[in-house]
Amino acid sequence: xxxxxxxxxxxxxxxxxLKNRLQKDLTYNSGKNLGSMCAYPHPFAKQIxxxxxxxxxxxxxxxxxxxxxxxxVVQMIGSLLSHPEAVGHIVSGxxxxxxxxxxxxxxxxxxxxxxxxxxxxxxxxxxKSADLLNLRLIKVKLDDSFRMNLEEAKRKISAKTCAIIGxxxxxxxxxxxxxxxxxxxxxxxxxxxxxxxxxxxxVLTFLKxxxxxxxxxxFQLQGVSSITVDPHKMGLAPIPAxxxxxxxxxxxxxxxxxxxxxxxxxxxxxTLLGTRPGASCIAVxxxxxxxxxxxxxxxxxRCMDLTIELADEIEKIEGIGxxxxxxxxxAGIESREVKVEALAGxxxxxxxxxxxxxxxxxxxxxxxxxxxxxxxxxxxxxNTVKKLRGR
Ligand SMILES: Cc1ncc(COP(=O)(O)O)c(C=O)c1O
Numbered sequence: 001x002x003x004x005x006x007x008x009x010x011x012x013x014x015x016x017x018l019k020n021r022l023q024k025d026l027t028y029n030s031g032k033n034l035g036s037m038c039a040y041p042h043p044f045a046k047q048i049x050x051x052x053x054x055x056x057x058x059x060x061x062x063x064x065x066x067x068x069x070x071x072x073v074v075q076m077i078g079s080l081l082s083h084p085e086a087v088g089h090i091v092s093g094x095x096x097x098x099x100x101x102x103x104x105x106x107x108x109x110x111x112x113x114x115x116x117x118x119x120x121x122x123x124x125x126x127x128k129s130a131d132l133l134n135l136r137l138i139k140v141k142l143d144d145s146f147r148m149n150l151e152e153a154k155r156k157i158s159a160k161t162c163a164i165i166g167x168x169x170x171x172x173x174x175x176x177x178x179x180x181x182x183x184x185x186x187x188x189x190x191x192x193x194x195x196x197x198x199x200x201x202x203v204l205t206f207l208k209x210x211x212x213x214x215x216x217x218x219f220q221l222q223g224v225s226s227i228t229v230d231p232h233k234m235g236l237a238p239i240p241a242x243x244x245x246x247x248x249x250x251x252x253x254x255x256x257x258x259x260x261x262x263x264x265x266x267x268x269x270x271t272l273l274g275t276r277p278g279a280s281c282i283a284v285x286x287x288x289x290x291x292x293x294x295x296x297x298x299x300x301x302r303c304m305d306l307t308i309e310l311a312d313e314i315e316k317i318e319g320i321g322x323x324x325x326x327x328x329x330x331a332g333i334e335s336r337e338v339k340v341e342a343l344a345g346x347x348x349x350x351x352x353x354x355x356x357x358x359x360x361x362x363x364x365x366x367x368x369x370x371x372x373x374x375x376x377x378x379x380x381x382x383n384t385v386k387k388l389r390g391r
Contacts, residue, residue, distance in 0.1 A: 061264020169200025
């Protein structure tokens with residue numbers, strides 16, 4: 001048990017303790033972290049974040065310049081998603097972004113509309129949203145390619161539906177739901193379609209520009225009303241930096257609350273949080289300006305090239321296989337011969353941080369992942385599978 005001491009300790013003593021104790025945390029450059037969707041932040045973003053740490057986006061009257069940067073970040077992200085006029089916010093992460101989207105959709109619809117329709121692969125944050133907002137989450141089964149089953153989705157949509165949710169880069173496999181078809185359904189039923197591109201938002205457009213065959217998922221599709229896209233995942237921004245962008249200001253304003261007590265004067269707040277870290281947003285702004293499309297595209301290419309190499313190697317290992325060929329920089333490993341839980345356990349014993357999903361192990365290849373890390377992982381994977389198969 002720790003307690004607050006009467007007298008403070010010198011900085012050097014505290015720093016020493018911090019450095020010592022934090023050694024337990026896995027570092028990104030160890031290459032052992034193949035299970036997280038968060039990126040090691042770009043050094044420039046880290047520098048900017050530290051420099052403007054005191055900014056509070058919750059009081060835009062006091063920090064008008066910071067609020068302008070938020071608008072510009074949203075416009076830049078909007079332009080990446082085919083709608084530079086987008087409005088929205090830099091928030092704490094994909095969870096908050098999804099909650100905001102569901103909150104706006106619920107408030108915009110009439111009182112009879114209290115159901116949301118989402119694929120079984122939807123992120124947990126949509127379940128949290130349903131719980132918090134008193135919405136009924138109706139899950140739709142997946143098809144053979146792990147995408148939301150369109151016909152079943154159509155059957156489950158009704159006059160009670162206030163939002164359809166499609167995922168552009170599922171948490172487990174990085175799969176993209178049939179967003180174009182869902183958009184048509186959304187338009188013809190006059191229901192907003194929310195796209196959760198928390199991970200895929202900073203990948204898919206660049207993959208398309210690189211010539212990969214990726215489906216449409218953004219505001220080009222008329223039914224898409226809002227998109228979650230997280231700078232602290234493939235955007236390389238420091239945590240916390242999630243993003244929510246809306247096609248129309250009226251959707252976002254459906255959650256507006258008047259705040260009267262702020263030092264900078266009254267404002268309409270359209271976020272869940274009050275006080276918000278302006279430094280996160282300024283760091284994202286700086287990073288988008290610094291890297292440009294070209295900077296992101298080259299990083300996405302590296303990640304995807306490495307993912308394809310990893311996928312090819314996995315397919316060569318007897319006893320395991322890929323759940324599906326990767327769409328994004330993620331790969332799922334399954335097996336009919338060994339238990340994936342046992343495989344994950346053995347790999348973790350060897351220091352690998354990997355994510356376990358029902359029936360498969362997920363590997364995420366992030367910009368901090370190097371070729372050597374993948375080589376080492378494949379070696380350990382081969383040996384572990386061999387050991388578990390008993391040969
Ligand atoms: C598709 C998707 N949406 C939302 C989230 C939640 O993001 P966060 O952990 O930043 O709240 C995740 C996280 O993995 C995700 O994969």
